[in-house]
Every structure is written in C-alpha cells, then in structure tokens.
Amino acid sequence: MSSTDLVALGLLLLLAAYTCGGGADFGAGMWDLLAGDRDRGARPRSLVDYAMAPVWEANNVWLVFILVVTWTGFPPVFEAVMSTAWIALTLVALGIVARGAAFAIRKPTHRVARRRHLGIVFGLASVLTPFFLAATLGGIASGRIPPGNRKGDPVTSWLNPTSVLFGVLGLLAAAFVAAAFLVSDARRFKAPDLEAYFRTRALVSGGLLLVVMAGGLLVVHGDAKPLYDGLTSGWGLVFAIAAGLFVLGTAALLRGGRLRGTRLTAVGALASLVLAWGMAQRPYALPTTLTVAEAAGDPNTMRWLVLVTIVAVALVGPALALLYRLDLTDRLAADHDDDLIEATAARGR
C-alpha cells in the first residue's frame, strides 16, 4: 500500500469515527427535539443532557482532523469541495456554533420559555448540520463537484437526489446510533423506562435506515451510475452488506436486552456505511474528474502525514485508555459544582 492509499484509508476511518461520535451527538440532539412537550420530554431530555455533557462538542475534533487531512493530503479536493458546496458548508459551520452555544446557554438558563427556545435551536441545528454535511458527501459521490475554485454549481452540488439520499441516510444513522447508545446509558443509570423508550426508537430508526439503504440503491441507479456500480460489486458491496447485517445484529441484541455488544455493532454499521461509499467510488477522490492518486499532495508530505499519525496514535492511545480506565473504575466524577448546577436547574424547571 502506498502512503497515498494509507492516507486515503485513514481519511475514511476518520470519517467513520466522526459519523459515530458526531452522529451520536447529533442524534441525541434529534431525540431531544422529538421528545415532545415539557412534561413528556423531561426525562428523556435529562438523559440526553447528562450523557452529552462530558463530551460536549469534543466530537468536533474528528471533523477538524478530517478537514486537516483533506487539505494536507488532498489539497485540490479540499479546494473544490469547500468552494463549490460553500452554501451547505457555511450552514454547517453556523450550525456547529449555534448548536454548541444553545446547549451551553440552555444549561444555566432558568426561564422556561427561553430554555424551550434554546432547545429548539439546539435540536434544529442537530438536524441541519449533519444533513448538510452528508448532502455534500452526496454531491461528491454523484460527481457534481469538479476540481478548481468554485467550478461546480453552488446549489445542485448538494441539492440533488443522491445528496438528499445521503442526507437522509446521515440523519437516520445518527438517530440510530444515538438511540442505541442511549439505551446503554439508560441501563447504566438504572432507568428501565428510558431504556425501553430509546430501545423502541433505536429499532424504528434502524428499520428506516435499512429501508432507505435498500431504496437508495434505486435513487443512485438513476442519479449516479458509477456509484451504483461500485456499490453492487467488490468491496463496496461487501461493506454495504456488512452495514445491513450490523444494523440487524444491533436490533437483535437490543430486542434480547443484551446490551454488551450493541455500541460496537452500531458503530460497525455506521463505519461499514462510510467504507461502502469510499470503496464504491474508488479510484476517484472526485468522481469522475479527479482520482485519489492525482489529488494526492507531495509524496514527502504523504509520508510525513502517515508518520505524524503513528506518533499521535502512540501518544493519544494511552491517554484515551487512561481516561476510559479511570471512568470505568469510577475514579472520575462530575465536579461538586456541577451537581449544584443540576440542583439549581431542577429548581428552575
């Protein structure tokens, strides 16, 4: 494998990580939005709040990695995508800020009406941000983004059948992975009613995800034939099938109440989905105008990128392991003051 292939694969894995981490985050926001009025939604919302608080916006780190690796490893791709699909991506940037701000302000806000408004902003941003991101990927996949500084159509590059399909898939995948995670969180916090609540939602969103995946093939067949060919043969097909099986497996485990493996299978489903797309459009970075090899940066840079990644994994890995170990052995605890926030917020409700 050349260093270019390694970087391209690494980029796909980063994208998979963001789909899972960011997806769980955005999905939780969607469930927050759909939780109903103040009385019915209070308990699910408090679980979402609690589960999200420690990792609040930390998942943006994955997005930053994706951007950095793209502009370092494949500069023409970055230039083309960011300049052509600028409307969608500007909305993504605004959505990320609005979401973070709304979540942060909502916590200490006591007035009920304002809390509700902020909750709506948070929820809507949680829907729109991943939709526009995925729609942009749909634009790439269907060959609507040519190389160069804004050489493609600024609207149809992300508003077309394949983009809408990608957007909907992204939303369903986020809702699915978030619900699957929240089931485990609910069990950890010993809340059986919420466990059942999110199990239903995980099963429904997983079912919809499967339906849209299958139906999506028809859309792609009509709208982006090369992508269709890639998805129905070779590694693209393998990962597409794997994605379906992982969704089914997650559903089976959830129904049986065996939660030990559900986080893993849900992650597997999303990662397979991303890899299926990546493998399907090989050898192109921008179908069908720019191949991965043509888009690659200077060979020295590519080697350095691999090296930096290895060193970084060697440094970040142990730190992450320490974080998880401390968390699992209950040596990390929310600050005393945070408990106070909860108390004051509860009083304000």
Place this chain on the structure above:
Amino acid sequence: MIIGLVIADGAVLAEGPSQLLPAREQMAFTLMVHVILVPFGVALPFITLVMNYLGLRRGDPVAMQLARRWSTVMAIQFAVGAVTGTVLSLEFGLLWPGLMGKWGDVFGIAFGIEGWAFFLEAILVAIYIYGWKRMSPRAHFLVGLPIPIVALVGAFSILSVNAWMNTPQGFELDSAGNPTNVDITQVLFTPILAPQYLHMIAAAYMVAGYLVASVYAVGWLRGRRDRYNRLGFLVPFTVAAIVTPLQFVIGDALARQVFQEQPVKFAAMEIVWETGPDQPEYLFGRLQPDGSVDGGIRIPGLDSFLAGFSRDTVVKGLTEVPAADRPSIREANITHFAFDTMVGVGTVLLGLAFWFGLAWVRRRDMPRSRWFYRCAVVAGVVSVVGMEAGWITAEVGRQPWVVYNEMKVAEAVTDIGAGPIWTSFAVVVVIYSLVVWAFLSVLLRMKLRWRQADAETARVGAPPDIPQQSAQRDEVAP
C-alpha cells in the same frame, strides 16, 4: 476599537475582487475572537498547576480550591475554543480555497500535529477536571503535569504555519508554478518561527496571568483580603510579572528578525517611506500619500539604531517594492498604529510588573496602594488589547501577501460574490456575540455559585472541596 480598525482596514481595499473585503473581515473577526481563548488553553493550565502544586506541598485547601475552580474555567473555554477552532478550519476552505488548493500539502502537516496535540490536551484536561474528587491528589496532579507541555506543542504547530506564511521555504515550484519537493523540516522551522513562537507564548502567559489576577484585584478593591483572594491574585500576577520583561527581549528580537526577513513589513511597522540610513522613529503619527509623516513624536535616528544598533543602519522603505507588492498607505498606518499600541501596552505592563517586584523585594508583600490594584484590574483587559494589536501588526503588515512574496490574498480568495460573504459575516457576528455572551454568563454564574458555596462553608465549617476518599456515589440526573 481594534475590530473597528480592522474593518476600517478593509474599507480602503479598492483593488482585488469584491469578495476579498468581506472575506478578510470575517477571517479577521473570527481569528480575533478565537485568539482571546488561546491564553486560557496555553497558559492557564500552567498557572493552575502551580496553584495545585502549592496546595499539595503545603496541604493548603485554599490553594486546592482555587486550582480546582480555575480548571473548571479552563474546561469551559476549551469547549468554546473547540467550536471557534472548528469554524476557523472550515473557513480556510470556505474563504481561501485558492490558498489551500495550492499550498495545503506544504504547510498542512503542522495542523495535523496541532489536531492531535489538541486531542491529547482535551483528554488530559477531561481527566484533570473529572478527577478532583476520587483520584489520589498526587496521581491527579501528575496527570495534569503534561498539559502545559502539550499546549506548547499545539501552539508551536499553529505558529509554525503562520511563520511559514510570513517566511515561506522548504519547497520548489514546478513548471506550472505548483509546489513540489516539499521539505517538511524546512517548512516547520522557518527563519522567523523562534522569536514569533516565543513572543506568542509569552503573550499568552501575560494575558492569562493578568486577566485572572485582575478578577482578584477587583476583589481586593472591594475589601476581600482573605487568603483565598490573596493567593488568587499572587500566583497569576507573579507569573505574568516574571514573563513581562522577558517579553520585551523576545519582542525586540522578533522586530529585528522582521527587519531582516520582511523588510517591507518592517517599513510599514515604522512607517519608513524611502530606503536609507539614520531613519527616525515615530511614536504614532500617520504616513501621508507623499511619504511625509503627519503628527506623532519624531525621535531622530532611533529606528535605525533599534534595527542595527547604529544610526548608520540602512532601513528599507516601503517604496523599495512596487506599490502592488506592499501594504497600502492605510494598511501601513494601521500596522504602525497597532505596533505602537502593542509596544505601549507592553511598556505600561512592564512598569506595573516593576512596581510589584519592587514591593516584593522591599517588603516581601504585595503593594499596598489602591492605585496598584486599580492598574491591575485594567491590566487584564489591556493585555488582551496588546495581544490583538500584535496580531494586527503581523497580519496587516504582510499585506497584500497571504504566502509572503508567493501568493497574494486576492489569488487565494474564494470565487463567490461579495453579497453572500457579507451575509455570512453578519450571521457570524451575531452568533459569536451570543457565544461570548453565553461564555461570560456561565462564568458569572459560576462566580455566584462559588460565592454562595464559600458563604455556606463559612457558616457550616467543612470545606466541601478537599479531595475525599469516600466512595459516595453521585446521584444521576434522570
């Protein structure tokens, strides 16, 4: 005022495509907001750890309390910084695709290092913040120890990119004008990096120190003279006061390096029009289109002397290069004004640091004068002004180049109309104002809670914040 300046800077940009102006304004605005958060990520961890160390060594619950509260502030700004940082990475592509498409593979690697450093720092900060209660105090402190170092690595990467844009090297251009044969070590370590990096690190330590200390200076003026308030002032102020004189040496070295490597930028900083020896130094004053200087204080020969330790030193003027390759008169004036503002701020802070040092040497105690604390309150905000002014000097002074002498800003900008960018700029301003408001209101609310908690402690007696061994479980929200 500074933001107004930058906007004024854009307003005179007649040349170049129409979208250049809003693109520059939006970039300047988002960068200037983001850079305020930087000292809290780069320097506050160190100051917090000093406090933590004092608490551990002396078994001092008050110091531990302060360290713990500062770590909470660190966490909040970290989250905000992650968001504003994400926006900046998107903006690189949304506003400057030309820059990224051509040069991304040359300077991009440093951002890769920064990304991982930030990730590592975020993990360690998370452990540090959530570990106060149940980890052993020693292990907890040890986990915190790498944070300032990792923060230095992250800052190095970003400064490395900026230094490369100012003094680009480590590549060759092929026949089509595209960079090839990238030499990463040369790209990472450019001539201007060392002084520029140290200058920013010192600035971060000064801003974090003076800003945190200013909170407790307010407390002092309001009559709080307890140990909590005293320590809260002393530790950050001491750090900042030690760094301030060093900053003068570093800044001086950087200016001389700019004189060597970017003579035209230096000419803008000192509003030098014609190349020649015995150049006067102007304190403020405005360059006129004919090359004369209006207003300001003129000190004969000083500019040449500062640049080369002799009045005979030849300093290049703006007219050394064609008008299209140098900052406009307006840009030169902004650069000069920002530069003088920064030096002025540094001088004032140096005086304050000396005042503090003198009192400490003579009486082993903090100054008694209320005026000192009034100045210390202002020093917090003033140090931020100084840091922003420094960045304006660096960034406006290198106009019209985005990659110095290689690519102009106008070639880097995205190929979309001005209208949409003005719109996005307006929305960004509104949303950022909300974020800043949220950030400040969260901080104020925390202050209020801490005040309540302290009142409670005073009443009941037991400090609730000393690390406990008890296995008391947290109640979960749902």
